[in-house]
Amino acid sequence: MKTFIEHVLGHSPNRQKLGVFGKVAAYYGCVEAQGRGSLHCHMMVWIKGGMDPNAIRQRINELHDEEFCRRLITYLDDCIINEVPPKPPDVSEDQNPLGHPCQRFGDSCPDEEPARQLDIHNLVKECQTHRHEKTCYKYWKGPPEPKKCRFDLDPDNVKLASEIDDNGNILLRAVDGMINNYNRTILECVRCNMDVKFIASGPDAKAIMYYITDYVTKSPLSAHASYVALESAVKRLKDKEKVDTSSDSAAASLVQRCAFSMLSNQEMSAQQVASELLDLEDHFTSDRFRNLYWLQARSMVTDSASTGTVVEEAEESADSDEPSIDRLLDERTYI
Numbered sequence: 001m002k003t004f005i006e007h008v009l010g011h012s013p014n015r016q017k018l019g020v021f022g023k024v025a026a027y028y029g030c031v032e033a034q035g036r037g038s039l040h041c042h043m044m045v046w047i048k049g050g051m052d053p054n055a056i057r058q059r060i061n062e063l064h065d066e067e068f069c070r071r072l073i074t075y076l077d078d079c080i081i082n083e084v085p086p087k088p089p090d091v092s093e094d095q096n097p098l099g100h101p102c103q104r105f106g107d108s109c110p111d112e113e114p115a116r117q118l119d120i121h122n123l124v125k126e127c128q129t130h131r132h133e134k135t136c137y138k139y140w141k142g143p144p145e146p147k148k149c150r151f152d153l154d155p156d157n158v159k160l161a162s163e164i165d166d167n168g169n170i171l172l173r174a175v176d177g178m179i180n181n182y183n184r185t186i187l188e189c190v191r192c193n194m195d196v197k198f199i200a201s202g203p204d205a206k207a208i209m210y211y212i213t214d215y216v217t218k219s220p221l222s223a224h225a226s227y228v229a230l231e232s233a234v235k236r237l238k239d240k241e242k243v244d245t246s247s248d249s250a251a252a253s254l255v256q257r258c259a260f261s262m263l264s265n266q267e268m269s270a271q272q273v274a275s276e277l278l279d280l281e282d283h284f285t286s287d288r289f290r291n292l293y294w295l296q297a298r299s300m301v302t303d304s305a306s307t308g309t310v311v312e313e314a315e316e317s318a319d320s321d322e323p324s325i326d327r328l329l330d331e332r333t334y335i
């Protein structure tokens, strides 16, 4: 991942290079395990000079800046692709390299060479072609609701050119309705399934932002596993000790046992365990984060609000370990 960040995204602490999306201002990625255990990374990348969604909307909807729209679409069409690139015309089937493309290194020859064209053609076909599975329809309530893949991939879902609609929504092309969005350079480097999306504005941006922050912050324990762990903690407490649950200390003990039980009953894949033992990182970021002690912050604000002493108290506590209001409101503090 570090190599990817430095050489493909072009971001390193000391030197900024041009990466596949331009210059990177910041990034945050977290490592997740799939149901079968494979590790993968979800990452948000902020591009230097990237405009905030409101500014983009204003340029599109209010200023009707056509040149801006054209340049934005050109940039996005260059970064995000969803079609199978053609096979080089003079390559026959028996020249096709054996094995899955993810098991081989790519060709470092120039872009226009047949070997490289064949490699990217095979990569897209093998890694980016969506095949519907049961999980595609897990939110489908049955007829009369139309049976739609929840990833919105369908052979009929084709749009040959990107455009911006009357509401200012950016609708990117979908040349092949069954190909997952990819970036050619990234796919050639990582050689496995990938997805890439532009987070601009509107409901799509909100949905994607929610999806990603949910991934970043979600507990590694699923809801059903949490309930099983909770049940086992309560059962153990009942079996082993005759506790008077009316007392505060018994209630505290129950909560503590539940917490321990939930922590110790986490399901981890072999890949996650190996990654942990090898001391590999489970998240990657360009920024430093500070903890926000919510309860202290809230009581500090409410206690001080009536007396108007927030600033004085913050100055007094600047050297202490307690979080001061200055530190809490520091613009680089993320929640």
Ligand SMILES: [Zn+2]
Binding pocket: 130, 131, 132, 133, 136, 149, 150, 151, 153
């Ligand atoms: Zn599907």
